[in-house]
Amino acid sequence: MLRAQGRAVHQCDGGWVPVYVDQEQSICLMSVGFLLENPDEAVVWRGPKKNALIKQFVSDVAWGQLDYLVVDTPPGTSDEHMATVDALRPYGPLGALVVTTPQAVSVGDVRRELTFCRKTGLRVLGVVENMSGFVCPHCAECTSIFSRGGGEELASHAGVPFLGSVPLDPELTKSLEEGRDFIREFPESPAFPALLSIAQKVLTEAPARVP
Amino acid sequence: MLRAQGRAVHQCDGGWVPVYVDQEQSICLMSVGFLLENPDEAVVWRGPKKNALIKQFVSDVAWGQLDYLVVDTPPGTSDEHMATVDALRPYGPLGALVVTTPQAVSVGDVRRELTFCRKTGLRVLGVVENMSGFVCPHCAECTSIFSRGGGEELASHAGVPFLGSVPLDPELTKSLEEGRDFIREFPESPAFPALLSIAQKVLTEAPARVP
Numbered sequence: 461m462l463r464a465q466g467r468a469v470h471q472c473d474g475g476w477v478p479v480y481v482d483q484e485q486s487i488c489l490m491s492v493g494f495l496l497e498n499p500d501e502a503v504v505w506r507g508p509k510k511n512a513l514i515k516q517f518v519s520d521v522a523w524g525q526l527d528y529l530v531v532d533t534p535p536g537t538s539d540e541h542m543a544t545v546d547a548l549r550p551y552g553p554l555g556a557l558v559v560t561t562p563q564a565v566s567v568g569d570v571r572r573e574l575t576f577c578r579k580t581g582l583r584v585l586g587v588v589e590n591m592s593g594f595v596c597p598h599c600a601e602c603t604s605i606f607s608r609g610g611g612e613e614l615a616s617h618a619g620v621p622f623l624g625s626v627p628l629d630p631e632l633t634k635s636l637e638e639g640r641d642f643i644r645e646f647p648e649s650p651a652f653p654a655l656l657s658i659a660q661k662v663l664t665e666a667p668a669r670v671p
Numbered sequence: 672m673l674r675a676q677g678r679a680v681h682q683c684d685g686g687w688v689p690v691y692v693d694q695e696q697s698i699c700l701m702s703v704g705f706l707l708e709n710p711d712e713a714v715v716w717r718g719p720k721k722n723a724l725i726k727q728f729v730s731d732v733a734w735g736q737l738d739y740l741v742v743d744t745p746p747g748t749s750d751e752h753m754a755t756v757d758a759l760r761p762y763g764p765l766g767a768l769v770v771t772t773p774q775a776v777s778v779g780d781v782r783r784e785l786t787f788c789r790k791t792g793l794r795v796l797g798v799v800e801n802m803s804g805f806v807c808p809h810c811a812e813c814t815s816i817f818s819r820g821g822g823e824e825l826a827s828h829a830g831v832p833f834l835g836s837v838p839l840d841p842e843l844t845k846s847l848e849e850g851r852d853f854i855r856e857f858p859e860s861p862a863f864p865a866l867l868s869i870a871q872k873v874l875t876e877a878p879a880r881v882p
Contacts, residue, residue: 461776499779502748502787507718510749536745537713538721564848565672568710576713599810605841607848630816637775637818 462489463639469494474522490521507539514540518547527668528554535569537576545580554666555583557623561591562610574618585623585665587615588658592625595650602627621665624658626651673700674850680705685733701732718750725751729758738879739765746780748787756791765877766794768834772802773821785829796834796876798826799869803836806861813838832876835869837862 462481469490470477478488492503492513505513523529531544545553556577560570570587577584589611595602605628615622629651635642646652678690680701689699703714703724716724734740742755756764767788771781781798788795800822806813816839826833840862846853857863 500782500786502783502790504748504753504787504790506750506753534745534747537715539717539750542715542717563844571711572713575711576715579713579715594805594814594816596807596810596812597814598812599807601807601809603805603808603841605805605839606844628816630814633774633817 461636461639462487464489464491465493465499467494472522475520476522478521478523488523490517510539511543514543515547518551535573537572541576542580545582553582555585557585557588557662558620559588559590560611560614561606562589562604562625563607564610566606567610567614571614571618574614574620584618584620585662586621587611587618588623589625591628594628597630621661623661624654626654626658672847672850673698675700675702676704676710678705683733686731687733689732689734699734701728721750722754725754726758729762746784748783752787753791756793764793766796768796768799768873769831770799770801771822771825772817773800773815773836774818775821777817778821778825782825782829785825785831795829795831796873797832798822798829799834800836802839805839808841832872834872835865837865837869 464479464481467479469479476490478490479494480488493499496503503510529548531548533540533544556573558570558573558577560566574584574587576582589609591606592611593602593604593608611625612622627650629646629649631646631649632642632651634640635645642649643652673692675690675692680690681688687701689701690705691699704710707714714721740759742759744751744755767784769781769784769788771777785795785798787793800820802817803822804813804815804819822836823833838861840857840860842857842860843853843862845851846856853860854863
């Protein structure tokens with residue numbers, strides 16, 4: 461999605477140098493994918509090995525001065541999530557952004573994520589509903605492919621902010637496939653105002669700390 | 672999806688009795704969800720504890736005589752997957768059914784699942800592409816919401832059978848939400864022939880063993 465595939469991670473005195481994805485060096489990232497010889501290789505690792513790498517990604521990467529560190533986790537409430545929360549705790553993480561799709565099966569899973577946040581003392585910045593309706597590009601009618609409103613209900617039930625719904629948009633998927641700049645190329649997309657409003661709410665809820 | 676929420680697991684001499692979901696007792700299931708006091712509880716377990724439960728689900732459940740045992744795993748190639756393959760190995764599992772969505776990001780993940788199967792000696796029954804296009808119920812035009820053809824390409828590249836594509840269908844999602852009988856209620860759904868053909872191919876590829 462960020463056109464970073466195949467890029468290499470180098471070592472410096474401060475640790476691993478993360479991969480910068482834009483010329484302004486405003487976004488950098490770290491992924492186990494950069495450390496594999498073959499991108500199709502399966503990372504067949506049990507919990508302890510994964511936990512150790514997550515810890516290293518927080519402590520042994522020369523992140524420099526960051527406004528935000530975003531950790532994109534898989535679904536679930538297992539080793540990766542515990543290791544991430546443990547590794548970040550000394551830095552006082554701003555909180556968790558919890559994403560669900562609208563249908564009950566997904567909301568049930570995400571409800572357990574919220575319980576996990578409560579148990580581990582991680583603040584919940586809010587809930588986002590993704591894949592929330594689809595506006596047909598041929599007839600402009602909207603269909604709720606995956607049910608409707610599950611994210612908002614979940615947030616209200618759990619007493620956490622609801623940050624917004626992002627509709628399905630084939631242009632967004634396509635842009636991500638091709639590593640293109642969605643925001644510049646598709647300012648008219650229905651997903652764009654949704655994403656913008658969510659980003660603004662997050663920035664208000666969790667302003668970057670000036671050290 | 673199977674209207675089994677809130678059902679309890681009992682003990683018998685042969686072990687845990689799985690939960691039967693239909694009157695004919697043709698489908699039974701076992702889930703960690705049945706063992707929790709509160710369905711919203713997060714299962715905050717590290718690998719070893721999950722591995723032990725998976726082992727128990729194979730060996731300590733009074734499954735009786737089964738035609739098929741289907742294990743629905745989360746995405747990934749970690750503890751759950753290794754534990755499942757290890758626990759089933761003595762029974763000679765028929766193989767893995769690998770499901771992807773069409774877009775490159777998902778296909779990349781699933782390619783690693785195929786590598787995992789090869790590494791662990793698990794036969795791949797085939798690849799299924801899910802969420803493969805959406806037929807608008809208002810204008811009947813088809814849109815490839817999540818790109819197109821990724822599953823078939825993946826299968827051909829990996830030299831494993833491609834079993835078919837299942838289109839997005841709001842009726843299917845809704846039926847699953849409400850635990851309704853999709854096959855009886857929506858025989859006209861575009862997802863139905865797709866699912867039927869995949870099921871037939873799987874049954875041919877992996878016929879139930881008569882003991």
